[in-house]
Amino acid sequence: MTIIETPAGWPADEEEALAVQDALRARVVLDEPGPAPGTGLVTGVDVAYDDERDLVAAAAVVLDARTLDVVEEATAVGRVSFPYVPGLLAFRELPAVLAALDTLTAGPGLVVCDGYGLAHPRRFGLASHLGVLTGLPVVGVAKNPFTFTHEDPAPRRGSTAPLLAGAQEVGRALRTRDGVKPVFVSVGHRVTLDAACAHTLALTPRYRLPETTRLADALCRRALREATAGQGSAA
DNA sequence: GCGACAG
DNA sequence: ATCTTGTCGC
Numbered sequence: 001m002t003i004i005e006t007p008a009g010w011p012a013d014e015e016e017a018l019a020v021q022d023a024l025r026a027r028v029v030l031d032e033p034g035p036a037p038g039t040g041l042v043t044g045v046d047v048a049y050d051d052e053r054d055l056v057a058a059a060a061v062v063l064d065a066r067t068l069d070v071v072e073e074a075t076a077v078g079r080v081s082f083p084y085v086p087g088l089l090a091f092r093e094l095p096a097v098l099a100a101l102d103t104l105t106a107g108p109g110l111v112v113c114d115g116y117g118l119a120h121p122r123r124f125g126l127a128s129h130l131g132v133l134t135g136l137p138v139v140g141v142a143k144n145p146f147t148f149t150h151e152d153p154a155p156r157r158g159s160t161a162p163l164l165a166g167a168q169e170v171g172r173a174l175r176t177r178d179g180v181k182p183v184f185v186s187v188g189h190r191v192t193l194d195a196a197c198a199h200t201l202a203l204t205p206r207y208r209l210p211e212t213t214r215l216a217d218a219l220c221r222r223a224l225r226e227a228t229a230g231q232g233s234a235a
Numbered sequence: 236g237c238g239a240c241a242g
Numbered sequence: 243a244t245c246t247t248g249t250c251g252c
Contacts (some may be wrong), residue, residue, distance in 0.1 A: 131236085144241065
């Protein structure tokens with residue numbers, strides 16, 4: 001496991017963060033199909049917090065996209081560097097995620113993260129931001145709707161309903177299990193929405209959430225526990 | 236102005 | 243995100 005270093009020039013407040021989103025938004029690539037679902041590597045990333053101790057832990061779990069077997073794992077621990085602000089989640093999560101990704105031996109392949117990409121107030125959510133900073137293909141799979149309205153998808157696995165920003169489809173509510181609440185998929189970088197949904201379905205043979213998300217979630221929580229173990233909160 | 240609001 | 247008991251169902 002590694003220690004997180006906040007990237008140089010990382011925004012210190014909301015105003016700077018908004019300016020960064022404005023500057024980077026144009027670098028998002030939306031016209032590449034991305035890797036074929038079920039092939040190569042897929043990497044899940046997630047972050048857990050201990051606000052009490054001002055600690056954050058990130059995990060990256062690399063899977064064989066065909067078998068969903070774990071190929072490699074990485075974690076990183078450090079200090080929280082930005083508060084949670086809706087629309088600015090990337091500034092809170094990415095330093096930790098980047099640190100974890102940096103320690104991977106193999107290329108991560110396609111990255112799946114919790115949260116949104118294009119389906120964002122300024123069309124530059126966490127998944128897009130991560131894609132632009134790393135150059136990797138990234139998709140966002142969120143557990144809850146953000147600010148976009150949508151119809152309820154049909155009850156069968158695979159059914160979708162568009163997330164609409166006016167007339168633009170910025171993402172999809174995707175049913176990954178029969179009769180279970182959908183997940184919310186959007187494009188991050190270098191992947192199409194169709195492919196992002198196909199990847200999400202390939203990663204959900206059994207549960208509502210992608211295996212990548214489940215494994216990364218479990219791993220970053222464990223990393224946080226281990227970082228906390230034995231450490232009193234003495235000042 | 237007020238409420239809603241990924242993790 | 244995180245705090246938390248029991249409970250319903252396969």
